[in-house]
Amino acid sequence: MKDKYDFVVIGAGVAGLAAGMYGARLGLKVLVLGSSHGSEMPVGGVITTTNLVENYPGFVKLTGAELAENIENHAKSYELVTINEEKVEKVSKSGKGFEVKTGKGDYFGKTILFATGTKWRKLPDSVKGGKEFENKGIGYCALCDGPLYRGKRVAVIGGSDSAAKDALLLAEHAKKVYIIYRKEKIRAEPINLERIEKNKKIEVINNANVVEVEGGDFVKGVVLDKEYKGKRELGLDGVFVAIGHEVLSELAEKLGVKVNKKKEIVIDHKTAETSVPGVFAAGDVADKPFKQAITGVAEGCTAAWSAYEFIKKEG
Amino acid sequence: MKDKYDFVVIGAGVAGLAAGMYGARLGLKVLVLGSSHGSEMPVGGVITTTNLVENYPGFVKLTGAELAENIENHAKSYELVTINEEKVEKVSKSGKGFEVKTGKGDYFGKTILFATGTKWRKLPDSVKGGKEFENKGIGYCALCDGPLYRGKRVAVIGGSDSAAKDALLLAEHAKKVYIIYRKEKIRAEPINLERIEKNKKIEVINNANVVEVEGGDFVKGVVLDKEYKGKRELGLDGVFVAIGHEVLSELAEKLGVKVNKKKEIVIDHKTAETSVPGVFAAGDVADKPFKQAITGVAEGCTAAWSAYEFIKKEG
Numbered sequence: 001m002k003d004k005y006d007f008v009v010i011g012a013g014v015a016g017l018a019a020g021m022y023g024a025r026l027g028l029k030v031l032v033l034g035s036s037h038g039s040e041m042p043v044g045g046v047i048t049t050t051n052l053v054e055n056y057p058g059f060v061k062l063t064g065a066e067l068a069e070n071i072e073n074h075a076k077s078y079e080l081v082t083i084n085e086e087k088v089e090k091v092s093k094s095g096k097g098f099e100v101k102t103g104k105g106d107y108f109g110k111t112i113l114f115a116t117g118t119k120w121r122k123l124p125d126s127v128k129g130g131k132e133f134e135n136k137g138i139g140y141c142a143l144c145d146g147p148l149y150r151g152k153r154v155a156v157i158g159g160s161d162s163a164a165k166d167a168l169l170l171a172e173h174a175k176k177v178y179i180i181y182r183k184e185k186i187r188a189e190p191i192n193l194e195r196i197e198k199n200k201k202i203e204v205i206n207n208a209n210v211v212e213v214e215g216g217d218f219v220k221g222v223v224l225d226k227e228y229k230g231k232r233e234l235g236l237d238g239v240f241v242a243i244g245h246e247v248l249s250e251l252a253e254k255l256g257v258k259v260n261k262k263k264e265i266v267i268d269h270k271t272a273e274t275s276v277p278g279v280f281a282a283g284d285v286a287d288k289p290f291k292q293a294i295t296g297v298a299e300g301c302t303a304a305w306s307a308y309e310f311i312k313k314e315g
Numbered sequence: 316m317k318d319k320y321d322f323v324v325i326g327a328g329v330a331g332l333a334a335g336m337y338g339a340r341l342g343l344k345v346l347v348l349g350s351s352h353g354s355e356m357p358v359g360g361v362i363t364t365t366n367l368v369e370n371y372p373g374f375v376k377l378t379g380a381e382l383a384e385n386i387e388n389h390a391k392s393y394e395l396v397t398i399n400e401e402k403v404e405k406v407s408k409s410g411k412g413f414e415v416k417t418g419k420g421d422y423f424g425k426t427i428l429f430a431t432g433t434k435w436r437k438l439p440d441s442v443k444g445g446k447e448f449e450n451k452g453i454g455y456c457a458l459c460d461g462p463l464y465r466g467k468r469v470a471v472i473g474g475s476d477s478a479a480k481d482a483l484l485l486a487e488h489a490k491k492v493y494i495i496y497r498k499e500k501i502r503a504e505p506i507n508l509e510r511i512e513k514n515k516k517i518e519v520i521n522n523a524n525v526v527e528v529e530g531g532d533f534v535k536g537v538v539l540d541k542e543y544k545g546k547r548e549l550g551l552d553g554v555f556v557a558i559g560h561e562v563l564s565e566l567a568e569k570l571g572v573k574v575n576k577k578k579e580i581v582i583d584h585k586t587a588e589t590s591v592p593g594v595f596a597a598g599d600v601a602d603k604p605f606k607q608a609i610t611g612v613a614e615g616c617t618a619a620w621s622a623y624e625f626i627k628k629e630g
Contacts, residue, residue, distance in 0.1 A: 027505030190342030269584030298613030
């Protein structure tokens, strides 16, 4: 006999946890499943790897882990919410609802929320040594691994605001931080761009690509596709890859949920409904240009309300 | 010479304040104007009249005033944000932007955000005494005026979740609270419905309309359109009207912004864009079925990002 829930939330990042809280307020029996898609992400999701969150309205400044913990505790304050660290393996239609299979259990949900988020994109196969030095000096989480590079030289590969924030964070530990970006100008938020320009430890190398990661037991440097200060080799102790994310929508796609070219789940932004009745999506996995903790959390709440309305209507 | 801003936010509720904070993070010079539309609402907006907010993810429980203050302080932590308590009288197209006239000043904004919200709907003219006893026992803000009714008898007119929350709040002070609702069953959130059912001070009168408010210098009771416990008169010391809100979109409509039948501003929910380029809307004034502090705040942030993108594109 499967455990039955009104609302099964797949993904326990801030969007999923907020959805759980809101669903319980609406009287729904909610199951939130973390560690989805084998991302090995703890409950709290990808924001737990962000050092400084200054743009979640209501909190002037806190760490990503603190924000996630606040929202997790908020969800846990309702008895109707169960949060399990289980990896979801399959979601399929089952009678008037859905069956959700994990490695540990088998659940029934009248409605489903995909809040599965994204995971870091890896260096392309064309970069020599990109795989070899994975976890031997190539990392993704500046917050997690930054302190290992105290007094050392590191590079961030990428030009997004996340890359900029990683560089700023690494500069608190390392003696030198390079940002290596393939285009003309990094796309950081103006406030972060200013911080980077003022930070003497940080040097931006524009219009450059890493073609090789070199080293012995551990990363010793990278080779660029053009000269920088007279040579193509750059000596480094660590490399942080910040070239974007992969959207974790595979389970949804297999269920028949419509996704766009970027593999984002297409939703009605008023209601968080997907193309499949009873299935909702929220957070980084959904199709929108502006993805932030605050918007994902709001979508989670909207999805919970829509799930409640759906169940009420279906009787 | 008019003061020039990148982003003028009309309305200083939580959606407007969050937009101000976010705009400043993106390097925009922001003006937030409160007390719009003569609503005489203080900075902080309508949520300041809510006693208990339990559904803004990250805060298990706080008052509406506290939430508004947190977000106001968040906005104020950026030098680029100016918050003025001024009533906006007119918004018009001006060159490559917009002119915003208040009773006190005249401003230019490259972009505009309408976060003007809503105000309480008053009793219809058909209710005898409805105007006469305004502020003489007829009120709208249970949080503000509830404590005046310690040990007394009050009624809430309306059947929404807000009406239910008002009744619960009033029951903390009054000895008796009636909910008078014109339909079969009040539409409270399940958690609030349960609280009402358990509260011995609260009595729900369904399928009933108030046809008259009676009194001398002050409210003494109401007359219903049907008998309740054998009579149509109900002795009361105060009446709280909770029959919904009027959307404050008039300034936007005059600017040529598209509104729907409910007078809500029609937006693209991915970007908060309205039908007029450079003009955005967020919060309760926008067209969506699910209106909460968290969704309004997220829309405010989205609007700030869209304004930033708009200005970047226009050069």
